[in-house]
Amino acid sequence: MRAEARQRPALAHLFFWFLFSQGGVLAALLLPAHVLVQGILGPLGFVPVVDRHHDTWINVLGNPLVKLYLLVFFAFAFFHYAHRIRYFLVDLGVHAAKSVPAQVIFYGGAVVVTLITLWVLLTTAPLFH
Amino acid sequence: METQAAPREYRWRMPGNWWTRNRHYFNYMLREFSSVPMALWMLWLLVEIQRAGGAASQYQPHGSPAFIAFSVIVLLFSLYHSVTFLSLAGTILHFKVFDRPVPSRLIVLAMFGMWLVASVVVAFVLVWFAR
Numbered sequence: 001m002r003a004e005a006r007q008r009p010a011l012a013h014l015f016f017w018f019l020f021s022q023g024g025v026l027a028a029l030l031l032p033a034h035v036l037v038q039g040i041l042g043p044l045g046f047v048p049v050v051d052r053h054h055d056t057w058i059n060v061l062g063n064p065l066v067k068l069y070l071l072v073f074f075a076f077a078f079f080h081y082a083h084r085i086r087y088f089l090v091d092l093g094v095h096a097a098k099s100v101p102a103q104v105i106f107y108g109g110a111v112v113v114t115l116i117t118l119w120v121l122l123t124t125a126p127l128f129h
Numbered sequence: 130m131e132t133q134a135a136p137r138e139y140r141w142r143m144p145g146n147w148w149t150r151n152r153h154y155f156n157y158m159l160r161e162f163s164s165v166p167m168a169l170w171m172l173w174l175l176v177e178i179q180r181a182g183g184a185a186s187q188y189q190p191h192g193s194p195a196f197i198a199f200s201v202i203v204l205l206f207s208l209y210h211s212v213t214f215l216s217l218a219g220t221i222l223h224f225k226v227f228d229r230p231v232p233s234r235l236i237v238l239a240m241f242g243m244w245l246v247a248s249v250v251v252a253f254v255l256v257w258f259a260r
Contacts, residue, residue, distance in 0.1 A: 021221075024210075024214045025214065025215075027167060027207070027210060027211075027214075028210055028211040028214040028215050028244065029211070029215075029243060029244050029247040029248075030247055030248075030251055031167060031170075031171070031207045031210075031211075032204060032207045032208055032211055032248060033247070033248040033249075033251035033252050033255075034174065034251060034255070035170060035200050035203050035204045035207055036204055036252070037251070037252050037255045037256065038174070038177075038200075038255060039170065039196070039197065039199075039200025039201075039203065039204070040197055040200050040201060040204065042190075042192075042255075043190070043191065043192035043193075043196065043197050043200075044197065047256050047259075048256060048259035048260060049255050049256060049259050050254075050255050050256075050258050050259045051177055051181075051190055051255075052190050052259065053190075053259070054181065054185040054188035055185065056258060056259050056260075057177075057181045057188075057190075058181050058182075058185075059258065060254075060258050061178060061181055070178070074171065074175070077167075077168075077171060078168065078171070080164070081164040081165075081167065081168040084161050084163075084164040085161075085164050085165060085168070087161060088158070088161040088162055088164070088165075091148065091158060091161065092145065092148075092158075093142070093143065093145045113172075113175075116175070117175060120175060120178055120179045120182075121178070123182060124178055124179060124181050124182035125181065125182070
């Protein structure tokens with residue numbers, strides 16, 4: 001009986017590890033290009049970028065695939081950031097960051113950002129007029 | 130009869146500046162900290178998306194020197210995150226193809242290849258649909 005209990009897969013661990021690792025991978029693969037193009041090259045006027053003009057920006061944001069892409073990107077990346085920032089504080093000696101309330105605040109914060117992203121994507125250039 | 134005092138527990142605490150003592154520790158903390166500017170930049174992007182929902186006449190994209198300087202700093206942190214995180218794939222991922230283990234160097238190379246492809250696709254979409 002005890003051996004059976006030990007062999008049970010750690011599903012919660014698997015779930016949180018999946019969120020963390022996928023967030024890290026997505027941020028690693030996607031963010032540098034966004035920052036370079038939207039944060040540097042576009043504002044400097046080196047290249048035309050969709051978010052420099054309202055009409056092109058709203059057109060792109062109206063695409064369901066773009067909405068899905070942004071939602072997945074934000075949801076996973078912010079879970080990754082929440083985990084890393086929490087452990088950054090732990091490593092700095094902030095032991096309270098290990099507590100259950102801190103976990104609720106950090107991972108709950110990631111959920112809140114995801115819900116806000118969903119709301120922003122659904123209300124900005126709505127899919128159904 | 131002699132009474133013995135209860136043994137006091139020795140609590141060792143890591144000094145707060147442990148990460149400044151070694152370059153590898155410092156780089157580790159830098160990697161952990163990289164999430165802060167990256168998260169802040171993505172929150173800015175979320176605001177930029179939300180602002181698109183307003184009137185076209187009132188839409189003014191960010192382009193101040195301070196914002197560009199912030200983006201340069203975020204780019205450096207995000208590049209550091211990308212290089213360190215994708216390099217870890219060679220250590221974390223272990224699988225076999227035709228009963229032979231895939232070399233870790235090949236896995237890392239594939240991850241960097243994916244990064245290149247993803248960056249080109251993102252940049253292409255952001256620039257192409259601006260026309």
